[in-house]
Amino acid sequence: MAKKDITCTVNGKVRTYSVDVRESLSDMLRGQAGLDSIKHGCDVGECGACTVLIDGKPFNSCIYMAIWAEGKEIITLEGLSDTKGALSDIQQAFIDEGAVQCGFCTPGFIMASIPIISSETESSREEIRRQISGNLCRCTGYENIVNAIEKTQKKRIAEKKSK
Amino acid sequence: MDIIGTSLKRVDAFDKVTGKAKYTPDLIPPHALVAKVLHSTIANGWVKEFDLSEAWKVEGVVDIVTCFDVPDIQFPTAGHPWSTDPKHQDIADRKLLNARVRCYADDIAAVIAEDELAAEEAVRKIKVTYEEFTPILTMEDAMKEGAITIHEEKPNNVVVKSAYEVGSFEEAIKEAGLTKVVGDYETPIVSHCHIESANSFAYMESGKIVVVSSTQIPHIVRRVCSQALGVGFGDIRIIKPYIGGGFGNKQDALTEPLNAYLTTRVGGRPVVLAYTREETFACTRTRHAMKFHIESYVRKDGSFAARSIKAYSNQGAYASHAHALVANAVNGFRMMYPVGAIKGEAYTVYTNLATAGAMRAYGIPQIGFALEAHVDDIAKQTGLDPLKLRTQNMMKLGYVDPMTTITCHSTGLEECIQRGEQYLSYTKKREEYAKQTGPIRKGVGMAIFCYKTGVYPISLETSACRMVLNQDGSLQMQIGATEIGQGADTVFAMMAAQTIGLTMDKIHVVSKQDTDVTPYDTGAYASRQTYVSGMAVKKTAESFRKKLLEFAGFMLKKDPWDLDIKENYIVHTNKDEHLLSVADVAIESCYSLTNSTHIAAEESHHCTDNTYSFGVCYTELEVDIPMCQIKILDIINIHDSGKIINRQTASGQVHGGMSMGLGYGMYEHLKFDPKTGRMLNDNLLDYKLMTAIDTPELHADFVETDDPTGPYGNKSLGEPPTIPVAPAIRNAVLNATGVAINAIPLHPERLFNAFTEAQLI
Numbered sequence: 001m002a003k004k005d006i007t008c009t010v011n012g013k014v015r016t017y018s019v020d021v022r023e024s025l026s027d028m029l030r031g032q033a034g035l036d037s038i039k040h041g042c043d044v045g046e047c048g049a050c051t052v053l054i055d056g057k058p059f060n061s062c063i064y065m066a067i068w069a070e071g072k073e074i075i076t077l078e079g080l081s082d083t084k085g086a087l088s089d090i091q092q093a094f095i096d097e098g099a100v101q102c103g104f105c106t107p108g109f110i111m112a113s114i115p116i117i118s119s120e121t122e123s124s125r126e127e128i129r130r131q132i133s134g135n136l137c138r139c140t141g142y143e144n145i146v147n148a149i150e151k152t153q154k155k156r157i158a159e160k161k162s163k
Numbered sequence: 164m165d166i167i168g169t170s171l172k173r174v175d176a177f178d179k180v181t182g183k184a185k186y187t188p189d190l191i192p193p194h195a196l197v198a199k200v201l202h203s204t205i206a207n208g209w210v211k212e213f214d215l216s217e218a219w220k221v222e223g224v225v226d227i228v229t230c231f232d233v234p235d236i237q238f239p240t241a242g243h244p245w246s247t248d249p250k251h252q253d254i255a256d257r258k259l260l261n262a263r264v265r266c267y268a269d270d271i272a273a274v275i276a277e278d279e280l281a282a283e284e285a286v287r288k289i290k291v292t293y294e295e296f297t298p299i300l301t302m303e304d305a306m307k308e309g310a311i312t313i314h315e316e317k318p319n320n321v322v323v324k325s326a327y328e329v330g331s332f333e334e335a336i337k338e339a340g341l342t343k344v345v346g347d348y349e350t351p352i353v354s355h356c357h358i359e360s361a362n363s364f365a366y367m368e369s370g371k372i373v374v375v376s377s378t379q380i381p382h383i384v385r386r387v388c389s390q391a392l393g394v395g396f397g398d399i400r401i402i403k404p405y406i407g408g409g410f411g412n413k414q415d416a417l418t419e420p421l422n423a424y425l426t427t428r429v430g431g432r433p434v435v436l437a438y439t440r441e442e443t444f445a446c447t448r449t450r451h452a453m454k455f456h457i458e459s460y461v462r463k464d465g466s467f468a469a470r471s472i473k474a475y476s477n478q479g480a481y482a483s484h485a486h487a488l489v490a491n492a493v494n495g496f497r498m499m500y501p502v503g504a505i506k507g508e509a510y511t512v513y514t515n516l517a518t519a520g521a522m523r524a525y526g527i528p529q530i531g532f533a534l535e536a537h538v539d540d541i542a543k544q545t546g547l548d549p550l551k552l553r554t555q556n557m558m559k560l561g562y563v564d565p566m567t568t569i570t571c572h573s574t575g576l577e578e579c580i581q582r583g584e585q586y587l588s589y590t591k592k593r594e595e596y597a598k599q600t601g602p603i604r605k606g607v608g609m610a611i612f613c614y615k616t617g618v619y620p621i622s623l624e625t626s627a628c629r630m631v632l633n634q635d636g637s638l639q640m641q642i643g644a645t646e647i648g649q650g651a652d653t654v655f656a657m658m659a660a661q662t663i664g665l666t667m668d669k670i671h672v673v674s675k676q677d678t679d680v681t682p683y684d685t686g687a688y689a690s691r692q693t694y695v696s697g698m699a700v701k702k703t704a705e706s707f708r709k710k711l712l713e714f715a716g717f718m719l720k721k722d723p724w725d726l727d728i729k730e731n732y733i734v735h736t737n738k739d740e741h742l743l744s745v746a747d748v749a750i751e752s753c754y755s756l757t758n759s760t761h762i763a764a765e766e767s768h769h770c771t772d773n774t775y776s777f778g779v780c781y782t783e784l785e786v787d788i789p790m791c792q793i794k795i796l797d798i799i800n801i802h803d804s805g806k807i808i809n810r811q812t813a814s815g816q817v818h819g820g821m822s823m824g825l826g827y828g829m830y831e832h833l834k835f836d837p838k839t840g841r842m843l844n845d846n847l848l849d850y851k852l853m854t855a856i857d858t859p860e861l862h863a864d865f866v867e868t869d870d871p872t873g874p875y876g877n878k879s880l881g882e883p884p885t886i887p888v889a890p891a892i893r894n895a896v897l898n899a900t901g902v903a904i905n906a907i908p909l910h911p912e913r914l915f916n917a918f919t920e921a922q923l924i
Contacts, residue, residue, distance in 0.1 A: 036189040037182025039407070041358040042440040046847035049358055077182040091180040095172050098811040101819065102648025103179030104186065104358045104407025126856075133854040136847060138356050138408050139648050140815060141822030142855040 008069045010035070011079030019066040026050045026061035028069070029076060037077035037107040041136070048135030051108035052076045058112045060134070075114075077107040090117055090152045097148040101139035108135050113149045117156055125150060166661040167875050170811035173653045174672055175405070175646065184405045187377045188437065191364050195433035196225055198275045198425050199282035201289050202268035202446060206298035206515040206840030207311065210262045210271050214290035218274065221288060223281030226428050229272040230260035233424065238391040241484040242380040242414035242521065244622040244685045254322065254482035256314050259391060259421045264293065265313050266480035266515050267840040268445045273421065273436075275429055298840035302454070302475050302512040313480070313513040322478055322511040323486035329497065329565055330504030335469035341460040344541045348533035349906040351832035352452045352477070355522055356852050359407020360443040365422040367431025368400075371679075372423045375402045379409040379647050380686030381676045384419050391420035392427070399423060403676040409647045410823075411521035412448050414688040415483055444845035448520030449833060451488050452477040455533040457496075460503075465547045467556045469504040472496045474530070476509065479516040486511040487621075488519075488526035495530045498564055498775070499613050500538075500556040515840050517833070521688060523820065524882040527614060528827060528889065532907060535610035535890035540903055549894070550580060550590065553611055558775065569615060569773045573878070575803030575866035576611060576777035582866065583609060583781040583801050592783065596898050602788045605796070606899025609781045610890035616879035617691035619773045624691065626699035627682030627767035630659065630707045634753045636731060636746030637669040638707070643684025644696035646674050649881050650812035651692050655700050657808055658875060662704035663711070664728030665745065682765060690776075690879030693808060697874040699768040707764035714752045714762060715743055774870050776878040778802035780824070780887035786899045788923050791914035793829060793896065799862035800884050806876030807865050813880055817863035820884025826853050828889030829908050851910075 007016045010033055017032045029035040029052070038061055041047035045063040052061045053075040080088040090110055093099070100106050112135050116128055123131070128149050129142065137145065178184040203210070213229050239253030246252050260270050272289055276282035299305045299313065305320040312318050336343075363376035372394070378384050381401040388399045406413065422436040438446065453476045460469040474496075476489035486509070493507035524531075542549040554577060562571040584590060592607045599605065617624055629641040640659055646652040656670040673681075684696055708728060715733045716723035719742055727734050732741040733748065752762050782798040800817050807813045830851035834843040844850045863884075869876035889907050896914075897903050902921045904913065918924045 035182070036185070039186070039359070040188065041360065041407070042847050044440070044846070044848075046440070047358055077180075081181055085181075087177075087180065094180045095176040098170075098173070098815050100173060100176045100179045101650070101815055102357070102359070102408040103175065103184050103405065104648075106179050107182050110180065125860075129855040129858070133856040136356075136358060136852055136854065138358060138410065138823070138852070139819045141818035141820075141861045142858050143818040143861045144815060146855065 004067055006066055006070050008071060009073040011075055021067055023066040024062050025064040025066050025069050028066040029061065035076045035078050039104050039107060041104065048112060049105050049108040051111040051135060053111055053114055058115065077110055080110065089155065090148070093148040093152045097144045097151065099140060099144040099148040105135060105137045109137065109145055116149055117152045119153060122157060123153060166657045166667065167808055168806065169809065171653065171657060171667060171809060173650055173812060174656050175652055175674060186359060186405050186407055187362055187364065187375055190375055190404060191435055192433045195364055195435050196275050196277060196429060197279045197282045198273050198422070198434050198436045199286045200270050201272040201286045203264045203271050205264055205293050205295045206267040208264050208293050208295040210264060210291060211294050212292040213272060217288040218285040221281050221285040223277035224274060224285045225277065226275040227272065227285065228260065228425065228428060230258070230262040233259040234393055236391060236393050238387060238420065239482065240387060240416040242383045242686065242688060243484070244624055245386055254485055256316065256482045259424050266517055267842065269480065270421065270446065273425060275425055275434055298515040300514055300516055300835060300837065300840055302477050302514060305512050305514045313515065317513060320513045322482055322513055324510050325486065325490055326508045327566055328506040332469050332471055332504045332506045335504035336460050338468050340463055341468050342545050344459045344461060344544050346457050346537045346540050347905060348455045348457070348536055350453050350529040350532055351907060352516065352519065353450045353827060353831045354444055354833055354850060355410040355412040357408030357410055357412060360438050360440055361413070361417040361447050362437035363418045363422045364433055364435040365426040366433040367426055371398055371400050372426060373400045373402065374419045374423050375404065376419050377406045377413060378403050378419065379413040379645055379688060381645065381678050382643060382683055383686055384416050385678045387416035388420050388423045392424055401678045403645060405674065406647050409687065410523045411525070411688065414521045414686070415448050417447050440847060441845045444850065445517055445842045448483055449479065449517050450522035451519040451529065453489060453492060453529040455530070457533060457537045459537065459541055461541055461545055465552050465555050467500055467503045471506045474509040476511045477516060477519065478511050478513050479518040480513070481518040483518050483520035492526035492530035494566065495527050496534055498558060499534060501558055501562055501564065502556050516835060517842060523823060523885050524614065525689065527612065527886050531610065531612050531886040532890045532893070535887065536893050536905060539894040539897055543897065543903065550584060554580060557611065558613055567620060569775065572774045572872050573805060573868040573870040574775070574777055575868045578866045579777060579779045579801040579803055580611065582864065583779045583799060586799055587781045587783055587797065589781055593898055599899065603785060604788065604899040605783065605785050606895040607783045608891045608893065608895025608898055609779055610887040610894060611777070611779045612883060612886040613775045613777050614690065614879050614883040614886065616694045616774050616776060617770055618689050619770050623769050623771065624685055624695050625767055625769045626684045626696040627765065628699040628703040629682050629765040630703050630763060632749050632752070632762040634750050636744060636749040637671060639671050639673055641673045641681050642696060642700065643676060643682045644692040645676055645687045647687045649687070649816060650809065651687065653812055654693055654808040658697055658700045659704045662701055663708045665731055669731060682767065690881040690883065693877050694873055694879065695768070695770040697877065698770065699766060701874040702766040702768055703764050706766050710762050710764060711745065711748055714760070715748045717758060718743060718748065718751055772872045774872050774878050776802065776804045776880065776883055778883055778887060780891040782891045782895050784892065784895045784899070786896055788900065788918055791911035791918065793892070793909060795859040798859055799864060800887065801864045801866060802880065802883065803866045803868050804880035805868050805870035805873050805878035807867055808875060808877055813865065814863040816880055817884040818861045820882070821861045821888055822853060822858055824885040824888025825858065827885070827907060828892040830910060832908055
């Protein structure tokens with residue numbers, strides 16, 4: 001099957017991958033970049049476990065064609081920690097709030113929460129719930145996930161104000 | 164130093180928020196072959212013939228295996244401890260691939276290919292000739308005279324029938340002045356929906372078949388694979404990395420036996436057998452649909468004089484855990500309100516639906532719905548108070564179940580009921596809401612439950628643990644019990660730290676189980692691990708501590724009995740002065756020129772007791788009658804699970820269980836085409852798994868008791884939170900509308916029919 005070279009920025013580094021034109025972005029990133037935080041729970045965009053940021057927006061990478069990634073900036077969970085491995089605030093909040101259980105949906109939820117915690121204004125819990133409704137979790141009942149996102153958003157907004 | 168009872172962070176959380184945690188699909192070796200299963204397109208019949216000619220032409224196909232090629236061995240799949248008594252062994256009723264088709268999407272052939280696309284294409288090109296029978300989808304049809312036999316060993320399609328009687332029911336109902344309350348209740352087939360699908364890969368190494376799998380029960384899966392292939396237990400090695408949820412589905416051998424066989428077909432090359440989401444829905448396990456007929460005879464003072472239950476459990480195509488679930492359900496009926504005469508009768512029936520197996524709380528969500536709905540029906544019919552009815556008749560401290568001998572060693576149920584009443588002002592609101600009229604009405608409801616801890620006395624479960632000292636005074640801890648998301652590794656580490664006298668950072672839990680290396684344990688099910696495996700951890704920690712102190716005594720020339728370990732230091736008993744660090748002891752023990760020794764401990768524990776945990780759910784909701792919709796306004800679960808080891812992870816278990824209970828009560832059910840038996844909503848779009856926006860704020864609370872039989876006063880917690888939610892919702896709808904709905908889920912269609920019948924719309 002036809003192959004194509006795709007050049008994109010992955011977690012801050014420009015990379016070129018040779019991809020099968022039928023391949024999903026999630027398969028490219030797991031298979032060629034070793035980014036195993038991307039999980040497959042359904043392969044059809046229902047569960048959100050494969051969520052990555054593409055140009056700052058969360059996408060289900062299992063139904064995003066690899067060839068569409070040309071020129072895009074992609075961030076995965078691996079890109080959130082700093083180069084020395086220190087956790088980002090949202091990763092730490094997921095630990096502190098007990099938002100992690102089996103952990104399979106966790107990478108997707110953390111990536112889906114990035115636009116929420118980057119918001120300039122505070123979201124209601126209902127708004128947070130709506131924004132993460134593309135991601136499914138069977139372990140937590142979402143309660144502590146919403147807590148982690150809400151607290152991180154509040155903390156970031158408070159930090160911006162104090163500056 | 165109290166570690167037990169605090170809210171420490173999970174030991175696996177860092178790896179899980181950074182993507183470092185490895186699950187089965189993350190460990191597949193490069194260039195592994197891929198297998199795909201051909202599933203039948205009929206639900207009942209025989210495979211007569213395959214035409215493989217086109218499939219073999221697909222480039223990349225390595226092997227094709229059909230139901231006519233596999234070993235002629237029937238094996239059981241249930242994740243029960245094996246019984247050496249043939250009468251109590253699980254039912255062996257399937258082969259690796261089956262010519263006798265017993266459900267839609269039954270496994271009839273498999274293709275191994277160089278890649279997934281080739282395997283899928285070849286599967287599509289296999290032509291099958293069937294002899295087809297009409298699918299039997301209901302228990303009524305399966306039990307009809309002359310119905311087609313699904314398994315020749317069970318000619319009338321009844322897998323097992325059982326019955327019990329405590330006291331004399333017939334005598335008891337002769338008492339004058341009793342009110343008879345009758346109800347029929349029904350629960351649906353639902354799916355576990357763990358986010359990681361069923362998957363494994365298998366290869367051969369050192370003459371063994373190695374299966375890496377997303378399973379809750381590695382040691383049991385090893386036994387099942389050995390039985391399925393007809394090889395020795397020791398010829399199979401199961402490795403269990405992190406798993407993306409299980410909820411009982413992975414308390415069954417799923418892809419592993421076939422996968423183990425497939426690698427032997429290709430000279431031991433790695434073969435991946437990963438089910439899609441759709442296959443995970445249709446071809447793994449479901450929760451049994453059950454039907455209950457309950458009759459109660461109640462005295463004027465509210466006490467139960469006699470109760471009876473008839474229960475029918477739809478097993479689907481293969482036995483899996485079979486009758487154990489409905490037997491648990493009818494036992495739960497007796498245990499919850501163990502007063503008066505009680506009789507129970509239970510049937511497990513084969514049909515051509517997807518196979519049912521274990522799912523969180525093992526038959527008790529089903530009976531919990533029926534029984535707690537029924538108690539509110541008694542309250543409605545007699546005008547008695549629902550809380551008083553429950554408190555008066557429910558299990559009390561010291562109760563010994565006459566059939567199982569399981570004893571109530573501790574109970575905080577009454578306090579759970581009272582605390583919930585105070586939280587919601589249940590009694591006051593219930594009276595107030597009963598008088599409402601108009602299209603939108605509020606209601607309050609509640610339900611209680613009891614739940615065992617582990618499976619004793621049905622089986623004597625064995626658990627083992629190993630601790631190995633490192634030269635820096637930290638330790639490696641291996642347990643056969645499995646982390647499946649519930650936080651087992653964390654609470655085991657807390658138990659070890661507390662008992663030895665170390666800080667948490669000194670405990671390294673080896674999360675992965677490998678049956679060639681890891682001590683034996685039957686695995687994660689029955690909410691047993693903190694109770695059964697926890698005792699193995701405690702015993703090992705005590706033994707390990709003793710060895711550390713003996714070596715410290717040698718170094719200090721003191722009697723070890725006068726020494727203690729506090730926060731990584733050796734001290735005099737009851738004193739705080741540091742005599743030595745554990746690290747000093749560790750390095751000396753390893754490199755001493757006179758007395759070097761390797762400090763390690765391994766202990767196993769077999770559990771000869773059981774105990775009940777308890778809890779309640781209270782909810783307040785709003786029913787929009789014309790729109791046929793329910794909105795949860797408030798919901799709380801309050802649990803007596805004995806001493807809580809880790810409050811944060813315990814709350815997390817309660818939230819997750821409540822969420823599953825909400826889905827069970829309001830949204831979830833698997834639907835099947837009545838003509839073909841094909842599952843219709845085998846995906847996460849059509850199967851209504853709740854998202855965050857569908858989920859209300861969840862409140863969890865605990866009434867802590869100190870159970871004398873638990874290693875740290877603890878009792879079951881993992882499964883129970885899901886039990887009381889659906890009946891609490893149903894009872895709140897009854898309070899709001901006066902309409903008693905006896906089946907779940909309470910989705911708009913069901914509400915519409917019920918409200919129409921009640922002439923509310």
